[in-house]
Amino acid sequence: MDLSQNEAARKHWISMLSQALPEELETAFEALAESPDYRWLRPAESGLAMVRARAGGTGQRFNLGETTMTRASILLGDTAGHGYLIGRNKRHAELAAVFDALLQQPSLQSKLLESVIQPIAERLHSNKKQQSQETDKTRVEFFTMVRGESD
Amino acid sequence: MxxxxxxxxxxxxxxxxxxxxxxxxxxxxxxxxxxxxxxxxxxxxxxxxxxxxxxxxxxxxxxxxxxxxxxxxxxxxxxxxxTTLPRLATTEPIDTANMHIKRRISATFKDLPGGQILGPTYDYTHRLLDFKLMVAEQDTSDKGLSAELEILNEQMDSETSEAVIPRVMDLLNQEGLIEKEQPIDDIPVDDITREAIKLPADRDVRLQNLARGDEGFLLALGYATQRGYGHTHPFAGEIRLGDVEVEITPPELGFSICIGEIEVTECEMVNQFKGSKDKPPQFTRGYGLTFGYSERKAMAMALVDRALRAEELGEPVKSAAQDPEFVLMHSDNVEASGFVQHLKLPHYVDFQSELELIRKLRANDSADNKETTE
Known part of the structure; x- marks a missing residue:
């Protein structure tokens, strides 16, 4: 699916908001110059998402099992903001929805991308990198031994 | 009753x-x-x-x-x-080729691209009880870990598990000797949490059932196939552990978004196959996938998945592991535990009636014996 530039940007920030630590969003929320005046469009609710997979990784689809997930939608003026995440943290989903709405405001976007989204992306990247480095220490080369059979 | x-x-x-x-x-x-x-x-x-x-x-x-x-x-x-939670979404199929790898090994390809990565494994341990663990560790400092990491951070490793490591099967199959897993997206995916299993069951139903199935049950069945009860000549083509992104496509957005990552274990078995009327000799495949780090379960699941494909591949169905009804109806440990343990509940009336029946049969027997001796 080809996304417009705006959609691609939003896809990125929603994904980052989902993977933020709740405290990261809480801190960012407190740091806002003015507290946003928003109302619920759909109050935060926890439920399940059925996780799909494919046989052999690429083949027929099947249902692997569910994961808990939480979603929330808010209205900031006439802008809808949505938050979705794995797990059961409703406040996190609420804040994700608020930042989704704030990030859609042209006046705030570039500032919030830099102050909120970028640090989350960097932390996730650095976590991954650190984990990869630990994992890479366990790389192994196996050598095939010649069997001691006489010919 | x-x-x-x-x-x-x-x-x-x-x-x-x-x-x-x-x-x-x-x-x-x-x-x-x-x-x-x-x-x-x-x-x-x-x-x-x-x-x-x-x-x-x-x-x-x-x-x-x-x-x-x-x-x-x-x-x-x-x-x-x-069961108390509403179903809010169904995810896009997770892309295990894009897994952030924590472990990845192959028993079939020694020099596979991306390398063999042992990760946190019990393999190669001596299975000796470690009495050091008897005492709670006092020193919880990270032993200069951060300094070590700083050095590592400076190294630009050319081969790192950070990069995407493609699945072996997709990579090493230029000759086409291994069966390809083709996406079939025009048929709906059945969900056994919504509709009871109907036989014959398609592979989506079987895989969902096996993924939820009891590890011990699948392990025993997988082991049985290795010992000759439905032999499938398996090789562990690839086993991987890592994090995958979970994506949903909310209707209000109209495009997919990542809602977080989950850890999964994946096992691809490759199995020798002599061929059939429709298929040339080739390697066939069995698939195992679990949440978290559940390697034994993923391997057992892959063995049983392959065994259950016997009918599809034109093999004789002779053993328990190849029989979908036997496997699918007995794999769930919640159902199994419930039915076995319900025997603890009062069966007083039932047992009384059986007792009466036995008494009557005994009485009839002794009356008959009396008659014959007279």
């Missing part, structure tokens, strides 16, 4: 109080926290999430605590809890 009984409320309350006391254990010892279980008994958590069919490490840890470490009971608790 059991019948309803009345009474016993007080005794039942007392029994539950006694259970709570036993769960808590010696009062002078610190109580286990859910976080400790989640972090330090993570393989139990993986099993409970996989067979409980619900990815949520802290809920699984809570279930383990509540069940005193009885994993089948914990699985039951998690299954019961999930």
């Amino acid at each position: 059991y019948v309803a009984v009345k009474g016993g409320e007080k005794a039942i309350d007392e029994a539950h109080a006694l259970l709570a006391e036993r769960r808590r254990g010696e009062q002078s010892l610190a109580e286990l926290t859910v976080e400790q279980i989640e972090q330090q008994l993570s393989l139990s958590v993986s099993r409970v999430m996989t067979e409980g069919s619900c990815y949520d490490p802290s809920l699984a840890a809570l279930a383990i605590k509540q069940a005193q470490g009885d994993l089948v009971e914990a699985i039951f608790l998690l299954r019961a809890y999930r």
Whole structure:
């Protein structure tokens, strides 16, 4: 699916908001110059998402099992903001929805991308990198031994 | 058949109080926290999430605590809890080729692109009890880890597990000797949590059932195939552990978004196949996939998945592991445990009637004997 530039940007920030630590969003929320005046469009609710997979990784689809997930939608003026995440943290989903709405405001976007989204992306990247480095220490080369059979 | 009984409320309350006391254990010892279980008994958590069919490490840890470490009971608790939650979404199929790798090995290809990465494994341990673990570790400092990491950070490693490591099967199949897994997206995906299994069951139903199935049951069946009861000549083509992104496409957005990552274990078995009327000789495949780090389960699942393809591949169906009805109807440990344990419930009336029957048969027997001796 080809996304417009705006959609691609939003896809990125929603994904980052989902993977933020709740405290990261809480801190960012407190740091806002003015507290946003928003109302619920759909109050935060926890439920399940059925996780799909494919046989052999690429083949027929099947249902692997569910994961808990939480979603929330808010209205900031006439802008809808949505938050979705794995797990059961409703406040996190609420804040994700608020930042989704704030990030859609042209006046705030570039500032919030830099102050909120970028640090989350960097932390996730650095976590991954650190984990990869630990994992890479366990790389192994196996050598095939010649069997001691006489010919 | 059991019948309803009345009474016993007080005794039942007392029994539950006694259970709570036993769960808590010696009062002078610190109580286990859910976080400790989640972090330090993570393989139990993986099993409970996989067979409980619900990815949520802290809920699984809570279930383990509540069940005193009885994993089948914990699985039951998690299954019961999930029925109270609404289904909000169905995810896009997870892309395991894009996994952030924590472990990745192949028993069939020695020099595979991306390399063999052992990760956190019990393989190659000596299975000797480690008495050092008897004493709680005092020193919890990270032993200069950060300094070490700084050095590592400066190294630009050309081969790193950070990069995407493609699946072996997709990579090393230029000759086409291994069966290809083709996406079939025009048929709906059945969900056994919504509709009871109907036979014959398609592979999507079988895989969902096996993913939730009891590890011990699948392990025994997989083992049986290796010993000759439905032999499939398996090789562990690839086993990988890592994190994958979970994506949903909310209708209000119209495009897919990542809502987080989950840890999964994947096993691809390749199996020798002599060919059939329609198919040339080739390697066929069995697939195993679990939540968390559940390698034994993923391997057993892949063996049984392949065994259950016997009919599709024109092989004779002779053994239990190849029989979909036998496997699918007995794999679920919540169902199995319930039916076995219901034998504890009052069967007084049922047993009385059987008792009467036996008495009558005995009486008839002795009357007959009397007649013949006279």
